[in-house]
Amino acid sequence: MNFSPRRPALAAAGWAGLLALIAACGTPSSPTAPHADAAAWLAAVPADRLIDLSYAFDTTTVYWPTARRFERIQDAAGMTPEGYWYAANSICGSEHGGTHLDAPQHFARDGWTTDRIPIEALVAPVRAIDARAGAAADADHAVTVEEIRAHEAAHGPIPRGAVVVLHTGWGDRWPDLKRYLGDDTPGDASRLHFPGLSEAAARFLAVERGPAGIGIDTASIDPGPSQDFRSHRVLAAANIYALENLDNVERLPPAGATLIALPMKIANGSGGPVRVLAILP
Ligand SMILES: [Zn+2]
Numbered sequence: 170m171n172f173s174p175r176r177p178a179l180a181a182a183g184w185a186g187l188l189a190l191i192a193a194c195g196t197p198s199s200p201t202a203p204h205a206d207a208a209a210w211l212a213a214v215p216a217d218r219l220i221d222l223s224y225a226f227d228t229t230t231v232y233w234p235t236a237r238r239f240e241r242i243q244d245a246a247g248m249t250p251e252g253y254w255y256a257a258n259s260i261c262g263s264e265h266g267g268t269h270l271d272a273p274q275h276f277a278r279d280g281w282t283t284d285r286i287p288i289e290a291l292v293a294p295v296r297a298i299d300a301r302a303g304a305a306a307d308a309d310h311a312v313t314v315e316e317i318r319a320h321e322a323a324h325g326p327i328p329r330g331a332v333v334v335l336h337t338g339w340g341d342r343w344p345d346l347k348r349y350l351g352d353d354t355p356g357d358a359s360r361l362h363f364p365g366l367s368e369a370a371a372r373f374l375a376v377e378r379g380p381a382g383i384g385i386d387t388a389s390i391d392p393g394p395s396q397d398f399r400s401h402r403v404l405a406a407a408n409i410y411a412l413e414n415l416d417n418v419e420r421l422p423p424a425g426a427t428l429i430a431l432p433m434k435i436a437n438g439s440g441g442p443v444r445v446l447a448i449l450p
Contacts, residue, residue: 214448217449218448218449219446219447219448219449220417220420220421220426220446220447220448220449221416221417221444221445221446222268222384222412222415222416222417222418222428222445222446222447223267223268223415223416223443223444223445224267224268224343224344224414224416226239226241226260226262226267226442227239227241228240229344230266230267230344231266231267231343231344231346231349231350231388231414232262232263232265232266232267233263233265233266233358233388233389234350234352234354234355234356234357234358234361235356235357235358236262236263236265236266237261237262237263238262238263238266239260239261239262239266239267240260240261240262241258241259241260242258242259242260242261243256243258244257244258244259245257264283264435264438264439264440264441264442265413265439265440266414267414267442268412268413268414268415268416268442268443268444268445269412269413269414269432269440269441269442269443270283270286270382270410270411270412270413270430270432270440270441270442270443271390271401271405271410271411271412271413271439271440272285272286272410272432272438272439272440272441273286273404273405273406273407273408273409273410274405274437274438274439275401275405275411275439275440276398276401276402276404276405276406277402277405277406277408280405280406280408281408281410282435282436282437282438282439283432283433283434283435283437283438283439283440283441284434284435284436284437284438286410286432290330290381290382290410291381291429291430291431291432292427292428292429292430293330293331293332293381293382293427293428293430294328294330294331294332294424294425294426294427294428295331295332295333295334295384295421295426295427295428295447296320296324296327296331296332296333296334296423296424297334297336297418297421297422297423297424297426298312298316298317298320298333298334298335298336298423299320299336299423300312300316300335300336300337300364301336301337301338303316303364304337304338304339304364305338307364308351308362308363308364308393309362309363309364309392309393309394310337310364310365310392311364311365311366311367311368311370311392311400312335312364312365312366312367312370313367313369313370314367314369314370314373316370317333317370317373317374320423323423324423324424325424326378327374327378327380329378329379329380330379330380330381331378331380331381332380332381332382332383332384332412332428332430333374333378333380333382333383333384334383334384334385334386334412334415334418334421334428335364335365335366335383335384335385335386335387336386336418336419336421337363337364337385337386337387338386338419339363339364339386339387340386340415340416340417340418340419343414343416349363349387349388350362350363350388350393351363351393359396361388361393361394362393362394363387363388363389363392363393364387364392364393365385365387365389365390365391365392365393365395365400366383366385366390366391366392366400367400368399368400368403370400371383371390371399371400371403371404372403374404374409375403375404375406375407375409376407379407380409381409381410382409382410382411382412382430383404383409383410383411383412384411384412384413384415384418384428384430384445385411385412385413385415386414386415386416386418387413387414388413388414389401389413390404390411390413412430412443412445415445420447420449421447422449422450425449425450426447426448426449426450427447427448427450428445428446428447429445429446429447429448430443430444430445430446431443431444431445
């Protein structure tokens, strides 16, 4: 299998790639941006143009029913005898819960592990595909090639190396397990209902478009009833990562924003908690 990055626009150079990308995606309001000074430009991005797409981790955070949930154990919190404050916690939980990244190795033995995903692939233009109509009509809706083509007809072709985010509207249900996952039985993942990506659309994206990653505002890229995770497998085989349980996707424009997704760098990880930001055009 060929693991060379399939993202020439981004792989070329770190900041240069990002800046070229930002320039291509939209015109920042500052007339000096983005060429002069990347740090100054980033520092000048107004808060209302930054979106946090990650949920916080606490005891209510949604995990896959069979996965170990998030735990924060307080190791210290208080004034020391020396008179200063000191707090520290230990944390524990599955790689696959809350807002997290699926590394390709999650479903492809030879795919990238979390630490091996090139950082160029984690900074990308983002497309947001409105899949709310299909999801509202069918809780198990699997986003189709036609829906992706309809997005492209309105907003232009999905660029190679982009992250494609599916907006199903399921974020409104977070963190109510019964409504978000379709079932709240601990340890049982056989009766889940939520929308995802169809295998055909996963194949279309992987083969025809070459995205860096696919994101969604549900617990999984595959729809809830899936037991064979075909979309995961198609994407993972092409070294395309997934971002699951994304927050605030309704604030993404269909095109023009830039995504920054930084997973915890777990050596040989199959995924991990991820902080996802979007910079609006
Ligand atoms: Zn996962």
